[in-house]
Amino acid sequence: MQDRNLDNLVIVGGGSAGWMAAAAAANAAGRACEITLIESDEIGTVGVGEATIPPIKVFNRSLGIDEREFVVQTKGTFKLGIEFVNWGRQGHRYFHPFGTYGVDFDMVPLHQYFLRARQRGMSPGSLDDFTMAWQVAKRGRFAPPTQDPRLIQSTYDYAYHFDAGLYARYLRSYAEARGVKRLEGKIADVGLSQKDGRIDFVRLEDGRVVAGDFFVDCSGFRGILIEGALKTGYEDWSHWLPCNRAVAVPCAHGGEFTPYTRSTAREAGWQWRIPLQHRIGNGYVYSSDFISDQEAQRTLLANLDGKALADPRPLRFTTGRRKKAWNKNCVAIGLAAGFMEPLESTSLHLIQTGITRFLALFPDKEIDPVLEAEFNRLTTYEWERIRDFLILHYCATERTDTELWRYCANMSLPDTLAYKLAHFRKYGRMVSDGPELFLNPSWLAVYLGQFVEPSGYDPLVDARPQVEADRHLASLKKLMAETAETLPTHRMFIAQNCQAATVET
Numbered sequence: 247m248q249d250r251n252l253d254n255l256v257i258v259g260g261g262s263a264g265w266m267a268a269a270a271a272a273n274a275a276g277r278a279c280e281i282t283l284i285e286s287d288e289i290g291t292v293g294v295g296e297a298t299i300p301p302i303k304v305f306n307r308s309l310g311i312d313e314r315e316f317v318v319q320t321k322g323t324f325k326l327g328i329e330f331v332n333w334g335r336q337g338h339r340y341f342h343p344f345g346t347y348g349v350d351f352d353m354v355p356l357h358q359y360f361l362r363a364r365q366r367g368m369s370p371g372s373l374d375d376f377t378m379a380w381q382v383a384k385r386g387r388f389a390p391p392t393q394d395p396r397l398i399q400s401t402y403d404y405a406y407h408f409d410a411g412l413y414a415r416y417l418r419s420y421a422e423a424r425g426v427k428r429l430e431g432k433i434a435d436v437g438l439s440q441k442d443g444r445i446d447f448v449r450l451e452d453g454r455v456v457a458g459d460f461f462v463d464c465s466g467f468r469g470i471l472i473e474g475a476l477k478t479g480y481e482d483w484s485h486w487l488p489c490n491r492a493v494a495v496p497c498a499h500g501g502e503f504t505p506y507t508r509s510t511a512r513e514a515g516w517q518w519r520i521p522l523q524h525r526i527g528n529g530y531v532y533s534s535d536f537i538s539d540q541e542a543q544r545t546l547l548a549n550l551d552g553k554a555l556a557d558p559r560p561l562r563f564t565t566g567r568r569k570k571a572w573n574k575n576c577v578a579i580g581l582a583a584g585f586m587e588p589l590e591s592t593s594l595h596l597i598q599t600g601i602t603r604f605l606a607l608f609p610d611k612e613i614d615p616v617l618e619a620e621f622n623r624l625t626t627y628e629w630e631r632i633r634d635f636l637i638l639h640y641c642a643t644e645r646t647d648t649e650l651w652r653y654c655a656n657m658s659l660p661d662t663l664a665y666k667l668a669h670f671r672k673y674g675r676m677v678s679d680g681p682e683l684f685l686n687p688s689w690l691a692v693y694l695g696q697f698v699e700p701s702g703y704d705p706l707v708d709a710r711p712q713v714e715a716d717r718h719l720a721s722l723k724k725l726m727a728e729t730a731e732t733l734p735t736h737r738m739f740i741a742q743n744c745q746a747a748t749v750e751t
Contacts, residue, residue: 256283258448285429319412321409322406325405328506328591331508336647348376359718375727376723386504387505409524467582472578480564486657486659488640490563495555495556565585567625596632630660634660634662667698671698
């Protein structure tokens with residue numbers, strides 16, 4: 247019987263996307279399929295994906311990567327969520343936690359009792375105080391959550407901040423040790439089959455020809471294969487997410503060593519702050535319609551914790567996605583598939599899920615169109631649900647002080663997001679038409695953190711007078727605060743567990 251399995255898988259582009267794809271493919275397929283990665287040292291990578299969300303732990307574990315070694319090798323730190331500053335109002339801040347809000351003590355969700363207390367004029371405090379992640383994070387502490395569901399320490403989760411360039415280097419070593427072949431060079435030409443339009447080969451500038459059965463496009467914004475060769479098309483979302491540029495710069499530690507990312511809304515966009523062991527990553531994501539490149543750069547440099555360690559690096563992008571992430575015998579991963587600004591640290595996650603979907607639908611030489619259709623269906627759904635969550639941050643604002651925020655407060659919304667907002671504004675309920683990356687606690691954080699106030703609450707709350715909700719809320723907040731005080735500081739945990747010699751203790 248003729249062998250129909252893929253003989254050659256060619257990955258075009260390195261960076262985080264390319265080497266995550268190479269490592270995962272080598273781990274899954276072993277040496278049964280020859281895997282070649284083509285990249286050029288002359289072509290830089292975007293490399294702003296330094297903040298992650300909890301599923302990155304699943305990806306690393308699937309490769310058998312030891313967490314301690316990973317943190318050491320990437321100069322990583324730990325992340326319990328994202329603090330948002332000046333988004334709903336100037337001078338206001340809230341926290342998007344990794345984990346739940348307290349522990350549900352009734353069939354009705356905890357936040358419904360919180361809403362009732364507040365609407366009756368009581369003062370339950372900030373919603374942030376009911377999440378273990380913030381109780382730990384605001385104290386600058388960290389320890390992994392316990393696996394014992396009886397303990398309040400089990401109610402939070404975590405991710406990482408790390409140097410994306412060091413992560414790519416680490417995964418390169420992993421992949422090459424498992425047989426991945428790296429070729430240095432730039433793509434000069436892409437050869438398409440006259441029979442079916444599939445990609446037959448890529449030709450490098452020095453004349454070398456690399457043929458493959460299937461190609462993975464990790465070439466970044468350029469999309470050399472998916473767009474340059476296959477003309478797939480792009481769906482532009484900039485009318486909902488108007489930021490189209492960024493400027494990034496690292497700086498020295500000069501302030502808090504926080505176990506969380508910070509996003510600060512500014513005149514024409516927002517600034518990220520990502521603390522690593524050896525530096526802090528910073529960037530200003532903005533709309534060129536509302537601020538000049540020069541002013542954006544000045545704003546960023548004026549709001550650093552310490553001395554800038556490099557020249558500011560500009561980036562340009564159009565938020566959106568390819569109309570098909572899988573086209574013929576090519577799948578686009580990472581920036582080649584599209585771009586959503588790193589407001590909720592989804593850049594590396596979308597690489598991860600693209601790879602995971604591809605391996606779950608791994609083709610043979612026939613490359614059946616049903617695989618392409620399913621991959622694109624799932625990808626479209628995931629990207630659109632994340633898109634809606636990002637749009638919520640912009641549209642749910644009371645700010646009217648600059649042109650950008652006035653535009654965002656009045657823009658039309660996707661029907662899918664408008665439907666969610668209508669439900670929450672009525673009874674404080676979260677609804678969804680299927681599985682999503684961001685679950686109810688995430689939506690709740692942004693809704694209430696940015697003053698999307700329900701007019702009522704779940705009617706079942708008043709039907710359950712036997713529930714001592716006020717007592718439960720008070721005891722939960724007290725327990726979380728007391729427990730958080732027992733944990734080591736973030737600096738201490740890294741120094742003691744990750745051999746972070748560069749961290750001051």
